[in-house]
Structure formats: C-alpha cells, structure tokens
Amino acid sequence: MNNSAQKPGLRERKRRETLQRITDTGLKLFLSQGYEETTLDAIAEASGISRRTFFYYFKSKEEILLAWQSGTGAAIAAAIQEQTADKAPIDAVLDAILSLASQFDANELVAIERLLRSTEELRASKHAKYVQQEGAVFEALCAKWPQARRRDSLRLIAMASMGALRLAVDRWVEEGTKRPLAKHLRETFESLKAELGRQS
Known part of the structure; x- marks a missing residue:
C-alpha cells in the first residue's frame, strides 16, 4: 500500500499549520486584550497573514x-x-x-x-x-x-x-x-x- 496516499500532502499540512496558528494567536489576543477589543486585523497581523487570508480560514473571530x-x-x-x-x-x-x-x-x-x-x-x-x-x-x-x-x-x-x-x-x-x-x-x-x- 502506498503510504503517501494516507499522509496529508504538503499543501494540506501547511493549511492545517496556518489554521492552528491563527487559532492559537486569536486565543492569546482574546485572553490578553479581551474578545470585543481584539480586531480581525490584529489577529491577521499577529498571525503573519493578510486580512484576505484570514477570511479564507474563518468568517469571523x-x-x-x-x-x-x-x-x-x-x-x-x-x-x-x-x-x-x-x-x-x-x-x-x-x-x-x-x-x-x-x-x-x-x-x-x-x-x-x-x-x-x-x-x-x-x-x-x-x-x-x-x-x-x-x-x-x-x-x-x-x-x-x-x-x-x-x-x-x-x-x-x-x-x-x-x-x-x-x-x-x-x-x-x-x-x-x-x-x-x-x-x-x-x-x-x-x-x-x-x-x-x-x-x-
């Protein structure tokens, strides 16, 4: 059996890593600044992504x-x-x-x-x-x-x-x-x- 078929490809691994990074960053900002006070732009900037990329992963904070x-x-x-x-x-x-x-x-x-x-x-x-x-x-x-x-x-x-x-x-x-x-x-x-x- 081809093990490569069972493992996520590079693109999928990067997608998961980015998703996790945004989630972790967002949580940290919510806890340190407050949920209402944390903006989408702040999350995107701290995650090292653009606002457009944020909306690829999440529709809202x-x-x-x-x-x-x-x-x-x-x-x-x-x-x-x-x-x-x-x-x-x-x-x-x-x-x-x-x-x-x-x-x-x-x-x-x-x-x-x-x-x-x-x-x-x-x-x-x-x-x-x-x-x-x-x-x-x-x-x-x-x-x-x-x-x-x-x-x-x-x-x-x-x-x-x-x-x-x-x-x-x-x-x-x-x-x-x-x-x-x-x-x-x-x-x-x-x-x-x-x-x-x-x-x-």
Whole structure:
C-alpha cells in the first residue's frame, strides 16, 4: 500500500499549520486584550497573514473560539480510542476526558470558558458545539464497541457524558477553580453512574 496516499500532502499540512496558528494567536489576543477589543486585523497581523487570508480560514473571530471547541471534541474522541475495550464505555469517556484535562493550563481554560460565556452569540454557539462534541464521542464509542445492538445505549452514554462534562466545567469555573477540574469530573460522573444504577 502506498503510504503517501494516507499522509496529508504538503499543501494540506501547511493549511492545517496556518489554521492552528491563527487559532492559537486569536486565543492569546482574546485572553490578553479581551474578545470585543481584539480586531480581525490584529489577529491577521499577529498571525503573519493578510486580512484576505484570514477570511479564507474563518468568517469571523467568533469562529476561532468555535474551532478551539471543535478541536476539543476531536481530541476526546481520539483519547477514547486509546482506552481499553474492557472498560465500561462511560469509564472510557471519563478517563479520556481526564487525560486531556491534565494537559490544559487551568487559568487559560477558565479564561476561555468565560470568553465563551461573554456574549449571547458565543453562548449559543457554544451550546451548538457541545452537540457536535457529543456526536464525535458517539462515533468514537461505536468504533470501540461496534456491536449494532449497543448503538442506542452508546448514544445515551455520549449524551449523558457530555452533560456531565458541562456540569463539571460549570461548577469548576463558578467555584473559581478552588478544586482541580479532575475532582469535579470524577464527582459528576460518579453521580451520573449512581443515578443510572438506580434506574436499572
């Protein structure tokens, strides 16, 4: 088999690198200057691209934050694939999220979460992206446990897990990160599993 057919070409790699550079630059400017105060021209200049090139990748600066969220969903899905199939699916999701949470800077993550809540438009878009993340988790679970009879239960686990993630992050931010995010995640998932056990 030709391995070159499986690897992204030079043009695609450059496109991904530019996309990531704009996203990272935009986030840094949002956090240092404020979302409303950061202009598209400032993002383009700091990213080393033209305004026209910016619009090739993003239609608005809001999409930079949403791209970060989309990347989170893909990262959770990839981490689920690294889990062993002898775990319960809900534990595989939790362990995947915990492994990712340990890689983030807590202060930066809180700042981004607050940015996503700063306007009505961003809040609405944030909720829509959670649905996409749920879909990514569901697909990852189905790939790990491909039996057709399990699809409905795996979809429920994906939905409930993303709800538990949202609740854990909300509590963590509201408490001012006094306790580690991992503690909130474990508590929320344990509550979820306990409630599911009562319904069985």
